[in-house]
Amino acid sequence: xxxxxxxxxxxxxxxxxxxxxxxxxxxxxxxxxxxxxxxxxxxxxxxxxxxxxxxxxxxxxxxxxxxxxxxxxxxxxxxxxxxxxxxxxxxxxxxxxxx
Amino acid sequence: xxxxxxxxxxxxxxxxxxxxxxxxxxxxxxxxxxxxxxxxxxxxxxxxxxxxxxxxxxxxxxxxxxxxxxxxxxxxxxxxxxxxxxxxxxxxxxxxxxxxxxxxxxxxxxxxxxxxxxxxxxxxxxxxxxxxxxxxxxxxxxxxxxxxxxxxxxxxxxxxxxxxxxxxxxxxxxxxxxxxxxxxxxxxxxxxxxxxxxxxxxxxxxxxxxxxxxxxxxxxxxxxxxxxxxxxxxxxxxxxxxxxxxxxxxxxxxxxxxxxxxxxxxxxxxxxxxxxxxxxxxxxxxxxxxxxxxxxxxxxxxxxxxxxxxxxxxxxxxxxxxxxxxxxxxxxxxxxxxxxxxxxxxxxxxxxxxxxxxxxxxxxxxxxxxxxxxxxxxxxxxxxxxxxxxxxxxxxxxxxxxxxxxxxxxxxxxxxxxxxxxxxxxxxxxxxxxxxxxxxxxxxxxxxxxxxxxxxxxxxxxxxxxxx
Numbered sequence: 023x024x025x026x027x028x029x030x031x032x033x034x035x036x037x038x039x040x041x042x043x044x045x046x047x048x049x050x051x052x053x054x055x056x057x058x059x060x061x062x063x064x065x066x067x068x069x070x071x072x073x074x075x076x077x078x079x080x081x082x083x084x085x086x087x088x089x090x091x092x093x094x095x096x097x098x099x100x101x102x103x104x105x106x107x108x109x110x111x112x113x114x115x116x117x118x119x120x121x
Numbered sequence: 122x123x124x125x126x127x128x129x130x131x132x133x134x135x136x137x138x139x140x141x142x143x144x145x146x147x148x149x150x151x152x153x154x155x156x157x158x159x160x161x162x163x164x165x166x167x168x169x170x171x172x173x174x175x176x177x178x179x180x181x182x183x184x185x186x187x188x189x190x191x192x193x194x195x196x197x198x199x200x201x202x203x204x205x206x207x208x209x210x211x212x213x214x215x216x217x218x219x220x221x222x223x224x225x226x227x228x229x230x231x232x233x234x235x236x237x238x239x240x241x242x243x244x245x246x247x248x249x250x251x252x253x254x255x256x257x258x259x260x261x262x263x264x265x266x267x268x269x270x271x272x273x274x275x276x277x278x279x280x281x282x283x284x285x286x287x288x289x290x291x292x293x294x295x296x297x298x299x300x301x302x303x304x305x306x307x308x309x310x311x312x313x314x315x316x317x318x319x320x321x322x323x324x325x326x327x328x329x330x331x332x333x334x335x336x337x338x339x340x341x342x343x344x345x346x347x348x349x350x351x352x353x354x355x356x357x358x359x360x361x362x363x364x365x366x367x368x369x370x371x372x373x374x375x376x377x378x379x380x381x382x383x384x385x386x387x388x389x390x391x392x393x394x395x396x397x398x399x400x401x402x403x404x405x406x407x408x409x410x411x412x413x414x415x416x417x418x419x420x421x422x423x424x425x426x427x428x429x430x431x432x433x434x435x436x437x438x439x440x441x442x443x444x445x446x447x448x449x450x451x452x453x454x455x456x457x458x459x460x461x462x463x464x465x466x467x468x469x470x471x472x473x474x475x476x477x478x479x480x481x482x483x484x485x486x487x488x489x490x491x492x493x494x495x496x497x498x499x500x501x502x503x504x505x506x507x508x509x510x511x512x513x514x515x516x517x518x519x520x521x522x523x524x525x526x527x528x529x530x531x532x533x534x535x536x537x538x539x540x541x542x543x544x545x546x547x548x549x550x551x552x553x554x555x556x557x558x559x560x561x562x563x564x565x566x567x568x569x570x571x572x573x574x575x576x577x578x579x580x581x582x583x584x585x586x587x588x589x
Contacts, residue, residue, distance in 0.1 A: 036299075036308060043128055043304050050395040053274035056300040057308065060290070079241060079264045079295040081316065096283040096495035099503025104512060104528055108447055109454040112532060115199055116192060116455065 024067050024090055031060050031092040032075055032085030059083050060092060124314075131310050139423065142313040142320035144237050147424040155553045155562055156569035157425055159432075167330035167427075168229065170373050174334050176232045180260050182224045183334050185216045187342040187485070192455040193472060200533035201476035207352065209471050210485040212339055215460055219256035219292070220249065220491025222335055226323060226362065227253035229331035234319035235261045241318035245309040245422060247271065247282045248359075248405045248463075249490055254321050255294035265294040266318065268309045272300050273398045280495030280504050281404050281463070288493075301398045306422060322422045323362055329427035332366020333373060339487055340374035350376040353474065353484040355467040358382035358437065359410035361418060361430035367487055368433035379435050383470035383537070384411035385463075386439040387522045399508050400523040402442050402501045406466040411437075412540075416548040419556075431542070431549060431574055438537035441517040443527040444469040447535065449498045462498050464490030473537040502526070546574035550584050560589050 024030065037055035061075030061083060073087045124130070140146065150162045168176065177183040190209045198206030217224035227244075231254065234242050241264030244254045251267035258265035267289045271282045278298075286296045297312065299305050313320055322328060336354070343351050354371060356364040368380045385407040390397045392409040401407070415434070418426040448469040449462045467486045475484050494500065506512055511525040516534050520527040529535050550570055554560060562570065562585060570581045 037128060037304055041128055042302065043307070045393070046302055046304070047391050047394045050274075050302050050393055053300065053395055055302050055304050055308075056272065056274075056276075058272070058298040059295070061295075077266075077295040078290075078293065079266050079316070081266075081295065094283065094287050094494075096278070096280045096287070097500065098494055098497060099280070099500035100506075102499050102502045102506075102512075104502070104514065105450050105499060107514070108450045108528065112196060112451050112455055115532070116195055 024063060024069065024087065026063050026065050028063050029060065029091055030063050030073070030075060030087055031058060031089040032073060032083065033058050033088045034085035057085070059085065126311065128304060128307055131307050134314070135310060136424070138310050138313050139320065142318065143322065143325060143423060145325065150425065152565055154559065155557045155566040159429065159572070162425065163326050163330065163427060167326040170333055170337060170370070173229060173330055177225055177228045177331070177334055180218070180228050180257060182217050182228045183338065186213045187339070187346065188213055188458070190456050193451060194475065196451065196455065196532055197472050197475040198480070204479060205476050206480050207475040207478035207482035207484040208480070209475050210351065210483065211468065211489055212335070212485060212487045214335070214488040215464070215491045219253040221253060221464065222332065222363065222488045223248070223250040223253035224256060225331040225335055226250065226328040227257040227321065229327040230254065230321040230325065231257035231261050231263060233327045234321065235263060237319065239319035240264060241266065241316060242321040243268065243309065243312055243316065243318045244321040244323070245305055246323065247285065249285065250323055251285055251294070251296070252288040252292060255289040255292035259293045264318065266297060266312055266316070267294050268297045268299065268305055268312065270301060270305050271298040274300055274395050277399055279399060279404055280500045284493055284495030301393065301395045303393050309422065320422065323360055324421040324423045324426040324428050326427040329362050329366045332362060333370035335487060336367035336370020337374045339367070339485060340371055340376040343483065343485070347483060349483070351378050351485040352478065352482040353381060354378045355381045355383055355471050355474065355484065355486050357406040357464060357466040357488060358384050358430060358434070359405045359407065359414065360421065361414045361426070361428035363488070364430045365428045365433055380433055381436045381438060381470070381474065382411065382430060382434045383438050383440055383467045384408045385445055385466050386441055386538070389521070390523045397523060400510065402505050402526060403445070403463055406463045408439060412545070416545050417552045429573060431546060432572060433575070434542070437540040437542055437545070438470050438474070439540060440466060440469045440473070440537055441520040441527065442522065443517045443520050443529060444535045446498050446502060446526065447529050447532070448472055451532070458489070459492050461490040461492040461496045462501060464488050469535060470537045472532070473535050546576060547584055547588070549574060550581065551588055554585070554588060
C-alpha cells in the first residue's frame with residue numbers, strides 16, 4: 023500500500039497511435055504519445071493503479087502509478103578511452119616539444 | 122461545456138490560447154500579406170536595452186566573464202598557415218544562475234509574466250531554457266511547468282534531457298515528460314489552457330530582446346579590455362534566438378563584428394522520428410533546428426517569431442559531432458574549463474575559422490553551458506556507443522550522423538563547412554509565397570523580404586520571378 027501524500031511518478035498515453043498528428047513520420051505514428059509526470063498521491067493506492075496526483079505546480083494529473091520516491095539514474099556513462107587519447111595528443115602538440 | 126481534447130480540436134484553438142497566454146495581439150503588426158512590422162513588434166512589446174539590463178542584473182543574470190583561450194589559440198595556430206590564427210575568446214555564459222545564456226531570455230519572459238499578473242509560466246523545451254525559466258520563476262515566486270520531449274518508445278531517455286529534467290525539478294518546476302513527437306505542442310497548448318499560465322516562449326520579443334544584452338556586453342567588454350570590438354562573433358545556432366538577439370545587441374553597441382552561425386551537422390536524421398531520436402548526440406544547436414528555423418522562422422510556438430536569423434547571419438557553418446566532442450575535451454584538458462558539449466558547437470567552429478584570420482584578429486564564442494551527469498562528453502559518447510553508433514578516430518568529413526561519430530585523428534582535420542546562405546534565402550522566399558498563397562508580392566512584401574534575407578530588393582524581385 024502506498025499512502026496518500028507520497029511522492030510518486032505516473033505514466034499515461036495521451037495520444038494513441040491512431041490519434042497522432044498527420045505530419046508525424048511512420049515509425050513514430052506506430053507508437054502512442056506517452057507522458058510521465060510526478061506529484062503527491064491524492065489517495066492511498068497500489069503500484070500499477072490508475073491514480074491521481076497533485077503536481078508541484080498544484081495541478082491534478084491522472085495516470086498509472088509506476089514509481090514511489092522516483093530517483094534519477096543518469097550518470098557519466100562508461101569510460102570512453104578515446105578521450106584519454108585526445109588529452110595526450112593535444113598536450114603533446116602544445117607542450118611536448120622540449121622532451 | 123467540456124472542450125474536445127483530440128489533436129485537431131486543440132490545434133484549432135491555438136490562436137485563442139496563444140493570445141491569452143502571451144498577451145500580445147500580433148495582428149496589429151500584420152500587413153495582411155507576407156510583410157509584418159518586425160521592428161514595431163520589437164519596440165512595442167519588448168524592452169529597451171537599459172530596461173533589460175536592469176531586469177537581468179536585478180536577478181543576477183548577465184555580466185558574465187570574458188575568457189581568452191590562449192592554449193586553444195596556440196593549438197589552432199599550430200594547425201594554421203603562417204601568420205594565421207585569430208585569438209579565441211569565450212563568453213562564459215555558464216556563469217548565469219541556471220548555467221547558460223538562456224537565463225537572459227527567461228529573466229525577461231518571467232519578469233513580463235509577473236508584471237502582467239500571471240500566476241505561473243510554461244515553456245516547451247528540452248534544452249537549457251527549461252532550467253532558465255525554472256530558475257527565474259523560482260526567484261519571482263511563480264509556478265513553473267516545463268514540457269519536454271525526453272524518451273523514445275522504448276522508454277530510453279536522452280541523458281542530456283534527463284539531466285535537464287532533474288535540474289528543472291531541483292529549481293522547483295513541474296516537468297511533464299513526453300515521448301518523441303511534435304505533439305509536444307499539443308500538450309503544451311492543453312497545459313496553457315488548463316492553467317491560464319504565461320507562455321514563456323523562446324520566440325517572443327521580450328525573450329529575444331533578452332539576448333541583446335549579451336551582444337552588447339560582448340562589445341563593451343572587448344572595448345574595455347582590448348580597445349576594440351571583436352572581429353568575429355560566433356553563435357551556436359538552433360532556433361535563431363541566440364544569433365538574432367546577440368546580433369541586435371552588437372548593433373545597438375555600434376559594433377560592426379561579423380556574425381557567424383554554427384550548427385552541428387545532423388543531416389539525414391529526422392527530428393520527429395522515434396527511431397532516430399537516440400541516435401543523435403546533440404539535442405540542440407544542430408541543423409535539425411538551425412536550417413528550418415532560418416528558412417522559415419514562423420514555425421515556432423508564437424504567430425510571429427522575434428528570432429529571425431537570416432536578417433543577421435553573415436555566414437553559416439556546420440561542424441560535426443566528433444569535432445565538437447573533441448573540442449569539448451580540448452577545452453577541459455588545455456584550458457581547465459569543463460563545459461557542456463552543445464554550447465561548444467561554436468567553439469569547434471571558432472577553432473577552425475580562427476585559422477582563416479590573421480593573428481591580430483579577435484574571435485569570440487558567445488556562450489558556454491553548464492555540464493554534469495548526462496550533459497557531458499563522456500556520457501554522450503558512452504550513450505552513443507550503447508545505441509550502436511560507431512565511435513572512432515579518422516577524418517570528420519566521413520562522419521555519418523546516426524551511424525558513426527568520427528573524432529578527428531588530428532586537430533588540423535577540424536573544418537567548418539559553409540552552408541549556402543543564398544539557397545536558404547531562396548527557400549525563405551519560396552515558403553513565404555506559398556504560405557500567403559501569392560506569386561505577386563506587394564511592394565511592402567518585397568521590402569520586407571529584402572530585410573528578411575539581408576539582400577536588396579532587386580535580388581528579391583529576381584528570386585520571386587525565378588520561383589514562378
